[in-house]
Amino acid sequence: DAGVTQSPTHLIKTRGQQVTLRCSPKSGHDTVSWYQQALGQGPQFIFQYYEEEERQRGNFPDRFSGHQFPNYSSELNVNALLLGDSALYLCASSSNRLDRLTNYGYTFGSGTRLTVV
Amino acid sequence: TQLLEQSPQFLSIQEGENLTVYCNSSSVFSSLQWYRQEPGEGPVLLVTVVTGGEVKKLKRLTFQFGDARKDSSLHITAAQPGDTGLYLCAGEYGNKLVFGAGTILRVKS
Numbered sequence: 001d002a003g004v005t006q007s008p009t010h011l012i013k014t015r016g017q018q019v020t021l022r023c024s025p026k027s028g029h030d031t032v033s034w035y036q037q038a039l040g041q042g043p044q045f046i047f048q049y050y051e052e053e054e055r056q057r058g059n060f061p062d063r064f065s066g067h068q069f070p071n072y073s074s075e076l077n078v079n080a081l082l083l084g085d086s087a088l089y090l091c092a093s094s095s096n097r098l099d100r101l102t103n104y105g106y107t108f109g110s111g112t113r114l115t116v117v
Numbered sequence: 118t119q120l121l122e123q124s125p126q127f128l129s130i131q132e133g134e135n136l137t138v139y140c141n142s143s144s145v146f147s148s149l150q151w152y153r154q155e156p157g158e159g160p161v162l163l164v165t166v167v168t169g170g171e172v173k174k175l176k177r178l179t180f181q182f183g184d185a186r187k188d189s190s191l192h193i194t195a196a197q198p199g200d201t202g203l204y205l206c207a208g209e210y211g212n213k214l215v216f217g218a219g220t221i222l223r224v225k226s
Contacts, residue, residue: 042216
């Protein structure tokens with residue numbers, strides 16, 4: 001059973017460019033959340049997608065946008081990249097349908113390491 | 118804004134020693150989750166605690182959720198080099214996880 005798959009694993013971009021990161025959730029999961037993890041810090045919540053809509057958003061500017069497709073996969077787009085956007089971007093999937101008592105917890109991918117130069 | 122303060126930030130101990138990591142907040146969370154993260158990888162869930170006062174054991178690891186569901190602790194007995202890694206606590210608040218800054222644990226043989 002495949003877990004969460006993220007692509008690409010590493011990416012180098014120049015300031016001002018745009019980037020798209022991709023995530024395929026764990027089989028059976030229908031909800032995708034994105035997190036940004038700067039070096040030496042815990043992950044910070046960007047937003048969550050369910051039923052192809054943004055359900056909740058963290059404290060990130062509008063340069064960060066996303067999309068969820070009918071097959072539950074998701075994309076994270078970042079426009080006008082800044083040096084401070086350099087981080088590990090993590091995708092986490094979960095199920096909104098299974099019993100929460102037996103399905104707490106999120107499954108994280110290995111992340112995309114984004115470096116902005 | 119929900120915040121989770123995790124302590125200590127860094128812990129270096131000898132094999133066989135015991136240790137405790139703490140996670141504290143002024144916010145009430147619906148659940149508290151502990152993750153372990155290896156370099157270059159995503160966090161891997163260790164345990165979820167849901168009920169105030171709940172205690173869960175996973176081999177040499179003991180997890181406790183505070184009565185008021187605002188704090189949690191992770192206790193490791195007889196630490197081994199294989200326990201080395203980054204430990205993260207995360208509180209579930211609505212549809213998001215609020216993470217602590219993490220505790221880097223190094224167990225020397």
